[in-house]
Amino acid sequence: xxxxxxxxxxxxxxxxxxxxxxxxxxxxxxxxxxxxxxxxxxxxxxxxxxxxxxxxxxxxxxxxxxxxxxxxxxxxxxxxxxxxxxxxxxxxxxxxxxxxxxxxxxxxxxxxxxxxxxxxxxxxxxxxxxxxxxxxxxxxxxxxxxxxxxxxxxxxxxxxxxxxxxxxxxxxxxxxxxxxxxxxxxxxxxxxxxxxxxxxxxxxxxxxxxxxxxxxxxxxxxxxxxxxxxxxxxxxxxxxxxxxxxxxxxxxxxxxxxxxxxxxxxxxxxxxxxxxx
Amino acid sequence: xxxxxxxxxxxxxxxxxxxxxxxxxxxxxxxxxxxxxxxxxxxxxxxxxxxxxxxxxxxxxxxxxxxxxxxxxxxxxxxxxxxxxxxxxxxxxxxxxxxxxxxxxxxxxxxxxxxxxxxxxxxxxxxxxxxxxxxxxxxxxxxxxxxxxxxxxxxxxxxxxxxxxxxxxxxxxxxxxxxxxxxxxxxxxxxxxxxxxxxxxxxxxxxxxxxxxxxxxxxxxxxxxxxxxxxxxxxxxxxxxxxxxxxxxxxxxxxxxxxxxxxxxxxxxxxxxxxxxxxxxxxxxxxxxxxxxxxxxxxxxxxxxxxxxxxxxxxxxxxxxxxxxxxxxxxxxxxxxxxxxxxxxxxxxxx
Numbered sequence: 001x002x003x004x005x006x007x008x009x010x011x012x013x014x015x016x017x018x019x020x021x022x023x024x025x026x027x028x029x030x031x032x033x034x035x036x037x038x039x040x041x042x043x044x045x046x047x048x049x050x051x052x053x054x055x056x057x058x059x060x061x062x063x064x065x066x067x068x069x070x071x072x073x074x075x076x077x078x079x080x081x082x083x084x085x086x087x088x089x090x091x092x093x094x095x096x097x098x099x100x101x102x103x104x105x106x107x108x109x110x111x112x113x114x115x116x117x118x119x120x121x122x123x124x125x126x127x128x129x130x131x132x133x134x135x136x137x138x139x140x141x142x143x144x145x146x147x148x149x150x151x152x153x154x155x156x157x158x159x160x161x162x163x164x165x166x167x168x169x170x171x172x173x174x175x176x177x178x179x180x181x182x183x184x185x186x187x188x189x190x191x192x193x194x195x196x197x198x199x200x201x202x203x204x205x206x207x208x209x210x211x212x213x214x215x216x217x218x219x220x221x222x223x224x225x226x227x228x229x230x231x232x233x234x235x236x237x238x239x240x241x242x243x244x245x246x247x248x249x250x251x252x253x254x255x256x257x258x259x260x261x262x263x264x265x266x267x268x269x270x271x272x273x274x275x276x277x
Numbered sequence: 278x279x280x281x282x283x284x285x286x287x288x289x290x291x292x293x294x295x296x297x298x299x300x301x302x303x304x305x306x307x308x309x310x311x312x313x314x315x316x317x318x319x320x321x322x323x324x325x326x327x328x329x330x331x332x333x334x335x336x337x338x339x340x341x342x343x344x345x346x347x348x349x350x351x352x353x354x355x356x357x358x359x360x361x362x363x364x365x366x367x368x369x370x371x372x373x374x375x376x377x378x379x380x381x382x383x384x385x386x387x388x389x390x391x392x393x394x395x396x397x398x399x400x401x402x403x404x405x406x407x408x409x410x411x412x413x414x415x416x417x418x419x420x421x422x423x424x425x426x427x428x429x430x431x432x433x434x435x436x437x438x439x440x441x442x443x444x445x446x447x448x449x450x451x452x453x454x455x456x457x458x459x460x461x462x463x464x465x466x467x468x469x470x471x472x473x474x475x476x477x478x479x480x481x482x483x484x485x486x487x488x489x490x491x492x493x494x495x496x497x498x499x500x501x502x503x504x505x506x507x508x509x510x511x512x513x514x515x516x517x518x519x520x521x522x523x524x525x526x527x528x529x530x531x532x533x534x535x536x537x538x539x540x541x542x543x544x545x546x547x548x549x550x551x552x553x554x555x556x557x558x559x560x561x562x563x564x565x566x567x568x569x570x571x572x573x574x575x576x577x578x579x580x581x582x583x584x585x586x587x588x589x590x591x592x593x594x595x596x597x598x599x600x601x602x603x604x605x606x607x608x609x610x611x612x613x614x615x616x617x618x619x620x621x622x623x624x625x626x627x628x
Contacts, residue, residue: 168362171329176376176423177350186375190366 032253036060036246043242059247063233066244068221072229073251079144079214079225080207084200087151091199094155096184099162100170110159117152125216132217143217144225148207154199161195162188197266204259209252226252279340279353279430279463280305281326286335288321295321296487298335304480305340308457308464312474313484313510319467322484323433326465327356339431350379355424356433360440361416363408369395369419370404376427390426398422414445425460432457434466438473450476471511475499483507505529505605514563514575516599521621525603528622532577534597537564537589544592546622548574552587566591595619 035043037055063069097103098110124147132143165188173183189196211227218224230248234240281303288296296318303309311319324330325337328349336343344352355376364372370391377387395401398418408416417437424432434453438446454477457464468474474481475495483490483498483506490510491503502508502516508529509515518529530546541547550568562581566589567573574591583589600608600618608614 166360166362168358168360169364171327171349172356172358172362172423173364173375174329174349175327175354175356176427177348177379178375179379182379187364187366 029253032246032249035242036250038243040241040243056243059243060251063230063244063247063251066233066248067229069226069229071222072224072226075141075223076208076225076227079141080204082141082145083148083207084203086145086149087154087199087203088196090150091154091158092184092189094150095158095162096180096188098155098159099165100167113150113152113155116150117156121147121213125213129216138217138219139223141223144210144214144223147213148203151199151203154203157199158192158195161192165191194266194268197263201259201263201267205256208256280338281431281463281465282338282341283322283325284336284338286325286332286337288318288325288330289333294487296332299487299489301482301489301492303463303465303482306461306463307479308454308466308477309480309482310466310468310474310478311482311484312468312471313490315469316486317484318487319469319482319484320435321487323356323435323465323467326352326431327354327433328352329356350376352431353429354431354433355427355429356435357420357424357437359436361420361437363416363419363423365408368405368407369400369411372408372419373404373422373426376423380427394422394426397425413441414449417441417449421456425456430462432460432462432464434464436468437466439468439470446473453477472513475511481511483510485510501607501609502599503607505601505607508599508601508607514577517574518601519572519574521600521618526618527601528618529599529601530593530597532563532575534593535574535576536592536594537566537576537578537583538592539583539587539589541590542592545595545619546598547590547592548572549588549590550574552583552585552589555583555585557581564589598622 034050034052036059037057038049038052038059039056042049042052094113098106128147129138129143132138132146137143137146169187170183173187178186209227210225211231214225214228218228221229226248230245230252233245233248283299283301286296286299287294299322301322311322313319321330325332326339328344328347331337331345336345338344339352339354364375367375373391373394374387377390382390391404392401395404398421400415400418400422403411403415408419411419417440420437438449441449450473453464453466457477466473466477474483475498478495480492481495481498482492485506491498491507493501493503495511498507498511502511505518505527509518512531514532516529516531517535518527520526521528528546536542536544541549548566548568550566552564553567553573554565556563560579562578562583564576564578564583565573566576568591576591598619600615602608602614608618
């Protein structure tokens with residue numbers, strides 16, 4: 001009887017803790033959505049307004065009209081999309097070579113990739129900017145793309161995943177006269193779906209949300225991404241238009257939530273190895 | 278159709294020699310089984326033929342042509358792997374078809390070939406299934422179909438039956454013999470199981486530590502093993518071996534050639550002992566007989582008439598005895614030492 005009681009207390013405690021964590025994570029999102037639908041007066045009120053009296057959908061229009069929103073959005077899509085595509089083009093062959101080939105200098109090269117993984121952007125941004133300026137690329141989107149073409153974390157994660165694919169499958173494909181390119185395309189990539197989805201998601205989130213790098217690398221609205229555009233909403237007036245900023249933020253976050261909804265199932269798989277039979 | 282020839286072939290792994298200066302010819306159209314304990318180099322040989330792990334030095338010839346510089350996919354060989362190595366993300370059809378697609382076989386021809394082979398191996402109803410929904414035996418058939426569809430001149434098989442249960446293994450053994458008969462292609466089959474080797478092979482290539490111990494048809498390996506290793510590797514239970522005199526020479530006899538009796542008989546070799554263990558297997562019974570001087574012999578009898586601890590007389594006729602010199606090689610009947618050894622053994626007989 002006693003153990004039963006303790007068990008139910010434990011269960012109740014676990015539910016309370018989970019709920020607390022859930023609220024902690026979801027609260028900022030709800031607050032953001034609520035604020036995005038309030039009037040300026042409501043955002044300033046105390047005690048704070050939780051549910052706006054009448055939702056101000058116009059805030060979204062205002063946020064979009066405050067600057068060249070479509071250009072920002074397009075820049076974000078082009079930069080993030082290009083980075084992901086180029087990363088895949090570099091990462092898949094690199095991970096395949098590191099996982100399945102023997103070649104001199106392999107350990108050293110892989111060590112260098114891990115090292116690159118550990119250097120933060122803040123260390124390299126000045127030389128990279130100077131280089132981009134010298135090449136006359138600052139007025140283009142390239143400074144936001146080129147430095148991220150190689151994804152050290154992605155190469156590392158994908159290599160680990162490729163290493164679990166049995167050697168015999170690749171040997172069987174070679175005996176089936178498959179080229180190395182076809183082995184990657186028809187065998188390695190389909191077998192690594194979860195890992196690729198995870199890498200794509202991480203890469204998407206970090207570059208879609210990136211603020212620091214584009215802030216340094218851009219000097220005109222024509223090449224700025226959405227993060228900078230939304231940050232600039234703050235500077236348009238003397239007081240902060242929190243309802244407009246939050247409307248912009250909602251628009252910034254929605255694509256991430258959509259991508260996450262599609263990828264979440266695969267992500268769990270990539271980290272919990274289920275075995276390839 | 279093709280013969281395979283190894284000429285002075287060596288293979289090193291991390292500077293460790295696995296095979297050194299090996300010569301072997303596998304005749305066109307034969308079913309050759311490479312057999313030996315694990316680590317003997319049999320799979321290494323197979324992988325050299327396939328080209329997926331080429332030799333360090335020497336030449337491998339397929340149909341008289343040096344294939345050293347030819348890629349695995351262009352050698353005209355097909356291989357069935359121990360774990361089947363089926364492409365898990367492709368359907369059965371795509372698995373079978375993959376080699377044909379890579380060889381640019383037209384679609385209509387491909388479909389026809391896949392359906393014919395699917396019919397042959399009994400997978401016609403499973404062509405659009407994913408391998409993960411198939412049983413072990415069916416996966417095995419996918420691997421076979423994938424090899425067959427390319428119409429290779431050489432079939433390589435690396436322990437293809439070892440992941441199947443005992444009953445299915447026996448059935449697949451028969452199917453492979455039939456397949457070989459039907460195709461008439463060169464089969465090279467690797468196994469550590471001497472029963473598989475004996476049952477399927479035209480020629481057994483028995484290997485140990487990277488060296489060929491004997492290369493002969495199964496009945497020859499059984500009746501005239503070239504050395505102690507061959508004598509003890511082939512046959513269940515293995516040949517009984519006991520020392521013969523001081524010079525490390527030995528004699529032996531097969532468990533099925535010894536006779537047990539309650540009374541002493543008139544055999545060339547005889548010994549008195551006690552039954553230590555008894556294994557009743559149905560059609561036969563295997564006894565372990567321990568003699569007074571501490572030796573132990575296995576005897577296979579068709580009858581089950583003795584019991585444990587019973588005193589028995591073990592006898593072996595002269596023509597069923599084998600003799601091995603100090604170097605481990607078998608001494609043949611025409612060898613001058615043969616009669617001498619036979620005499621020596623008569624002197625040792627007890628009971």
